[in-house]
Amino acid sequence: MSRDGPTTRDDRREDLQRLLGHRPIVLIGMMGAGKTTVGRRLAARLGRHFVDSDEEVEKAAGMTIEDIFRAHGEADFRAGEVKVIARLLKDQNIVLGTGGGAFINPETRALVKEAAISVWIKADFELLFQRVSRRSNRPLLKTANPRETLQKLIEVRYPVYAEADVTIVSRDVPQDQVASEVIDAVLAHLSNETPNG
């Protein structure tokens, strides 16, 4: 990277595409972290196609996630989720937003590690809780004490999310800034991965 003048957005995008090749970028992390919304912006910035595993599971099942959980239960949802992610990861040049439990499933995790660069979008409990409280479309949080449920999921999941290739912390900043931080963090990771990078 020897250029005159400041590094522009386009330079970073080109550097990233060169180091990444066709590998998908997969966003993982808790419900409310911003995988879906930040993922869309990230894909637009990189000129990549964005896919969301929840949306694709819903399309494949012809039902909403809430209805899948209600009619068939979580185990069936996870079985569908792993199949959908395996299919989506065959497409290169994508940004894939996953559901919060996807990377916790060992089979899904192995697929992601094999085919993609994974990015954990990590966020503070209060921020996550505030965001997920805005909508009631997450069946796992329909419990007597959703704060406690979210806290328990965090305790179980964080050590697994920590296996991601890259971690970024999402604070209360605009989604475009979070997308920018993902680009910087993935670039830094890939520069270390490349022997002469």
Ligand SMILES: Nc1ncnc2c1ncn2[C@@H]1O[C@H](COP(=O)(O)OP(=O)(O)O)[C@@H](O)[C@H]1O
């Ligand atoms: N950086 C951010 N700033 C403000 N709101 C955000 C940010 N990231 C996500 N959100 C909001 O939080 C909610 C959850 O985001 P979403 O992308 O659906 O998360 P996930 O897919 O990880 O569950 C949405 O309402 C989204 O608009």
Ligand SMILES: O=C(O)C1=C[C@@H](OP(=O)(O)O)[C@@H](O)[C@H](O)C1
């Ligand atoms: O954390 C989880 O287990 C889930 C997260 C949801 O996706 P988001 O993380 O995009 O909300 C969705 O897959 C489902 O409700 C289960």
Ligand SMILES: [Mg+2]
């Ligand atoms: Mg999502």
